Amino acid sequence: METKTGTIAVLGGTGALGSGIAYRLARAGHRVIVGSRDAARAAEAAEAFNARVGRQACEGALNRDAAAGADLVILAVPYATHDALVEEIAGVVGGKIVVDTTVPLVPPKVSVTHVLETGSAAARAQKALGDGAKVVSALQNVAADKLASDEPVECDILVTSDDAEARSVVAGLIGQMGLRAIEAGPLANSIVAEALTSVLIGLNRRLKVPGAGIRITGIPG
Amino acid sequence: METKTGTIAVLGGTGALGSGIAYRLARAGHRVIVGSRDAARAAEAAEAFNARVGRQACEGALNRDAAAGADLVILAVPYATHDALVEEIAGVVGGKIVVDTTVPLVPPKVSVTHVLETGSAAARAQKALGDGAKVVSALQNVAADKLASDEPVECDILVTSDDAEARSVVAGLIGQMGLRAIEAGPLANSIVAEALTSVLIGLNRRLKVPGAGIRITGIPG
Numbered sequence: 001m002e003t004k005t006g007t008i009a010v011l012g013g014t015g016a017l018g019s020g021i022a023y024r025l026a027r028a029g030h031r032v033i034v035g036s037r038d039a040a041r042a043a044e045a046a047e048a049f050n051a052r053v054g055r056q057a058c059e060g061a062l063n064r065d066a067a068a069g070a071d072l073v074i075l076a077v078p079y080a081t082h083d084a085l086v087e088e089i090a091g092v093v094g095g096k097i098v099v100d101t102t103v104p105l106v107p108p109k110v111s112v113t114h115v116l117e118t119g120s121a122a123a124r125a126q127k128a129l130g131d132g133a134k135v136v137s138a139l140q141n142v143a144a145d146k147l148a149s150d151e152p153v154e155c156d157i158l159v160t161s162d163d164a165e166a167r168s169v170v171a172g173l174i175g176q177m178g179l180r181a182i183e184a185g186p187l188a189n190s191i192v193a194e195a196l197t198s199v200l201i202g203l204n205r206r207l208k209v210p211g212a213g214i215r216i217t218g219i220p221g
Numbered sequence: 222m223e224t225k226t227g228t229i230a231v232l233g234g235t236g237a238l239g240s241g242i243a244y245r246l247a248r249a250g251h252r253v254i255v256g257s258r259d260a261a262r263a264a265e266a267a268e269a270f271n272a273r274v275g276r277q278a279c280e281g282a283l284n285r286d287a288a289a290g291a292d293l294v295i296l297a298v299p300y301a302t303h304d305a306l307v308e309e310i311a312g313v314v315g316g317k318i319v320v321d322t323t324v325p326l327v328p329p330k331v332s333v334t335h336v337l338e339t340g341s342a343a344a345r346a347q348k349a350l351g352d353g354a355k356v357v358s359a360l361q362n363v364a365a366d367k368l369a370s371d372e373p374v375e376c377d378i379l380v381t382s383d384d385a386e387a388r389s390v391v392a393g394l395i396g397q398m399g400l401r402a403i404e405a406g407p408l409a410n411s412i413v414a415e416a417l418t419s420v421l422i423g424l425n426r427r428l429k430v431p432g433a434g435i436r437i438t439g440i441p442g
Contacts, residue, residue: 112409119337143439154438158420183427184420188333192420195413199379199405200437206404207440217375217434218364219424 005097005173006071011035011063011085014045017101018076020147021139021177023049026057027150028176034058035066042066068092072169074099075125076139079106082121086128094132097166100125100190101139103197111202113195122190126162134166137190138174138181140197143211147177155213158184158193182216226318226394227292232256232284232306235266238322239297241368242360242398244270247278248371249397255279256287263287289313293390295320296346297360300327303342307349315353318387321346321411322360324418332423334416343411347383355387358411359395359402361418364432368398376434379405379414403437 008025012018013034026032026049034049036042042060049058067073067089073096077085082102089098102121106114118124122137129135138159146153157174159181161167171181184192196214203212229246233239234255247253247270255270257263263281270279288294288310294317298306303323310319323342327335339345343358350356359380360368367374378395380402382388392402405413417435424433 111406113412114409115412116337116340116409182424185332185423188335188337189416189420189423191334191336192413192416195410195416199410199413202406202410203403203437203440209440212440213438215436215438216421216424217436219428219430219433 005030005169007031007033007069009033009035009061009066009070009073011066011073011075011089012077013066014038014041015076015078016144017139017147018074019045020144021074021076021101022058023052023148024177025173026050026053030057030176032058033066033070034060035063036060037063064088064092070096072097072099074101076101079104079121083124083128086125090129093129097134097136097169098125098129099136099138099170103140103194105198111198111205113198115191115195120187120191120194122160122194123187126187134161134163135187136161136163136166136170137187137193138170140193141200141214142179143213146211153179153213154215155211156180156182156216158182158189160184160187160189160193162187180221226251226390228252228254228290230254230256230282230287230291230294232287232294232296232310233298234287235259235262236297236299237365238360238368239295240266241365242295242297242322243279244273244369245398246394247271247274251278251397253279254287254291255281256284257281258284285309285313291317293318293320295322297322300325300342304345304349307346311350314350318355318357318390319346319350320357320359320391324361324415326419326422332419332426334419336412336416341408341411341415343381343415344408347408355382355384356408357382357384357387357391358408358414359391361414362421362435363400364434367432374400374434375436376432377401377403377437379403379410381405381408381410381414383408401442
């Protein structure tokens with residue numbers, strides 16, 4: 001499928017969230033480069049996705065090579081490695097949309113928001129990458145295992161960016177993944193989705209449910 | 222009705238949000254003191270609520286007198302007057318539950334979150350009031366006019382506090398108001414509800430809807 005998003009790299013694409021993203025994008029017809037710190041694991045994951053979707057949609061690569069070879073880059077790595085990865089790819093994402101899914105969780109109290117201390121991860125990525133990259137924040141609130149499944153996911157995706165066109169492109173991609181995207185304003189508003197993740201984790205634990213999510217009510221669609 | 226919440230003061234109880242809160246609490250059987258900066262307006266609002274619920278549930282008072290005379294105090298004033306009101310009541314809310322509904326909106330860009338710059342309003346209230354007061358954050362996301370109506374409200378209420386018992390008491394009150402309360406952890410998590418309000422305001426404007434809200438999905442009830 002030809003889209004204006006072109007080839008999509010999912011960095012951390014062998015991880016819990018990243019693998020669900022890569023699979024659903026491949027299922028939607030996109031060409032996906034699965035990025036990892038381990039090229040062999042990346043290739044292995046890519047083959048598994050190809051087997052699942054029944055075509056050669058994915059290939060594996062080291063994270064930086066994946067970012068360099070793609071038109072649109074998605075970051076799906078743990079918070080602990082987020083800043084280092086942003087620095088690693090800074091030279092190869094100029095002019096590209098960079099989707100940041102990272103939540104600034106600070107173990108062990110991951111059910112308590114830490115945004116005030118650390119600032120929004122997405123805003124930090126935008127600052128580190130400079131104006132050349134179009135950072136879009138999304139996909140913080142969806143349960144990874146639900147995303148990795150073929151089931152409908154009962155969770156809206158808040159999408160924020162200072163670049164309205166990039167935000168719209170990413171909202172479209174998320175729709176193709178079978179999720180409802182909600183365009184939620186500038187990147188400053190990324191703290192809503194980032195902080196909300198801690199609340200959802202707390203609910204999962206306290207109520208013993210696998211994946212609390214959110215829906216926006218009172219809007220069309 | 223006798224409850225362990227006793228008499229409830231709603232400061233800013235003549236305003237858009239406060240009047241909906243005061244009315245729904247009166248409707249649920251509580252004794253309510255409607256607080257305002259203007260005693261005559263407070264008395265007038267109280268009479269209107271009494272007429273609506275068909276009993277003498279409410280009386281009016283100046284904000285500080287209302288707080289002094291109540292067992293549980295709800296703050297429902299605009300952000301611009303929040304800090305001054307907290308200071309005004311500091312001497313009379315020791316040992317009481319103080320429910321803070323305030324959102325740190327910074328006009329004119331009220332659809333952009335400002336929590337990072339200002340800190341959470343509820344956490345600031347807790348700090349200003351000291352450990353003697355039990356601050357609970359709630360009711361930021363509900364549309365005021367829906368609350369003032371008798372219709373069911375399609376919006377969950379995130380309730381946060383560092384005092385688990387106070388949080389549970391307030392969650393119970395919110396249930397009596399006909400809303401679903403979600404206990405969402407410590408007061409630090411208040412930034413989720415506070416920041417989310419800007420996103421909902423942005424959606425109301427962009428999509429031309431009267432009151433976008435949220436639901437938590439994937440949990441019982």
